[in-house]
Amino acid sequence: MISNADKILVAGATGGVGQLIVAKLLAKDLQVRALTRDRSKAESMFEQKVEIVEGDIRYPNTLTEGTDGINYIICCTGTTAFPSLRWDFANLFQPANNPEAVDGEGIKNLVNAATQDLKRFVFISSCGVLRKDEFPYSILNAFGVLDAKLTGEKAIIESGLPYTIIRPSRLIDGPYTSYDLNTLLRAKTDGKKAVEIEKGDRLNGETSRIDVANAAVESLFYDTTVNQEFSMINSGDRPNTTDWKQLFFDLQQS
Numbered sequence: 001m002i003s004n005a006d007k008i009l010v011a012g013a014t015g016g017v018g019q020l021i022v023a024k025l026l027a028k029d030l031q032v033r034a035l036t037r038d039r040s041k042a043e044s045m046f047e048q049k050v051e052i053v054e055g056d057i058r059y060p061n062t063l064t065e066g067t068d069g070i071n072y073i074i075c076c077t078g079t080t081a082f083p084s085l086r087w088d089f090a091n092l093f094q095p096a097n098n099p100e101a102v103d104g105e106g107i108k109n110l111v112n113a114a115t116q117d118l119k120r121f122v123f124i125s126s127c128g129v130l131r132k133d134e135f136p137y138s139i140l141n142a143f144g145v146l147d148a149k150l151t152g153e154k155a156i157i158e159s160g161l162p163y164t165i166i167r168p169s170r171l172i173d174g175p176y177t178s179y180d181l182n183t184l185l186r187a188k189t190d191g192k193k194a195v196e197i198e199k200g201d202r203l204n205g206e207t208s209r210i211d212v213a214n215a216a217v218e219s220l221f222y223d224t225t226v227n228q229e230f231s232m233i234n235s236g237d238r239p240n241t242t243d244w245k246q247l248f249f250d251l252q253q254s
C-alpha cells in the first residue's frame with residue numbers, strides 16, 4: 001500500500017490531466033516529483049509544493065535524475081494526434097515531438113529509466129488502441145497516435161514492472177490552461193457523469209480529465225488494479241460518491 005514515505009514521479013505534470021494528478025496526490029499528503037521540459041513553467045504552476053526535475057522523454061539521458069529514488073510513476077505525457085506546433089518542427093536538431101517519439105519511444109525510455117523495484121507504473125493511454133481500423137479511431141490514428149500508445153503499453157507490460165494502464169476516450173473538462181495550484185486544490189474534483197470502467201477496449205464516449213486523474217491516483221491504493229488495462233468513460237447519473245474500491249474490485253472480477 002502506498003504511503004507518504006513513497007515518492008511519486010508525475011511525467012506530464014504540467015498538462016491538463018497532470019496538473020490534476022499533482023493536486024490530488026498533494027491532497028493525499030503524498031510526495032510528488034514533477035517531470036517537465038520547462039522548469040520555470042512548472043515552478044510557477046506548483047508553488048514549491050513539489051520537487052521539479054527537468055527531463056524530456058525523447059532523451060534517455062535526461063531521465064536519470066527524474067527516476068532516481070522513485071517508488072511510483074504516473075505518466076500522462078502526450079502530444080497532439082495531428083501535426084501542430086506542439087510537434088516542435090522548428091528545431092531541426094531534435095526529433096519531432098510527435099506521437100511516435102512521445103507516446104511510443106518516449107514511454108520505452110521512461111520504462112528503461114525506472115528502477116527495477118518500482119512499485120507501479122501508471123500509464124494514461126487511449127481508447128481505440130485495439131481497434132485502430134474502426135471509425136473514428138482509424139481517423140484518430142492517421143498520424144500514428146494509437147500505434148504509438150500501443151507501443152508504449154507493450155513496453156510497460158513487457159518490462160515486468162507492476163502496471164496500471166488507463167484508456168480514456170475523448171477528454172473533456174479542464175484545466176484547459178494552467179491554473180494555479182491552490183485553485184486546483186479547491187476545484188470541484190468530480191465530473192458530472194458517473195465513471196464507467198471496463199477491461200479491454202470496447203467503450204466509446206467522453207472521459208473527464210478530472211476522473212482520469214482520480215482513477216490514476218486512486219489506483220495506487222488498490223492492489224486490484226495491478227497489471228490491469230482498462231478503458232474509461234463518463235456516462236449516466238453520477239452517484240454522490242464514486243466508490244473506486246468497488247469499481248476496481250468489479251474490474252478485477254470481470
Ligand SMILES: NC(=O)c1ccc[n+]([C@@H]2O[C@H](COP(=O)([O-])OP(=O)(O)OC[C@H]3O[C@@H](n4cnc5c(N)ncnc54)[C@H](OP(=O)(O)O)[C@@H]3O)[C@@H](O)[C@H]2O)c1
Nearest residue numbers: 012014015016017036037056057076077078126169170171
Ligand atoms: N485529448 C484527448 O482527447 C485524449 C484522449 C485519450 C487519451 N489522451 C491522453 O491523455 C493524456 C493526458 O492528456 P492531457 O490533455 O492532459 O495532455 P496535455 O495537456 O497535452 O499534456 C501533455 C504533457 O506531456 C508533456 N510532454 C509532452 N512532450 C513531452 C516530452 N517529450 N517529454 C516530457 N514531457 C512531455 C507536457 O509537458 P511539458 O511541456 O511541461 O514538458 C505536458 O505536461 C495524454 O497521454 C493523452 O495522450 C488524450
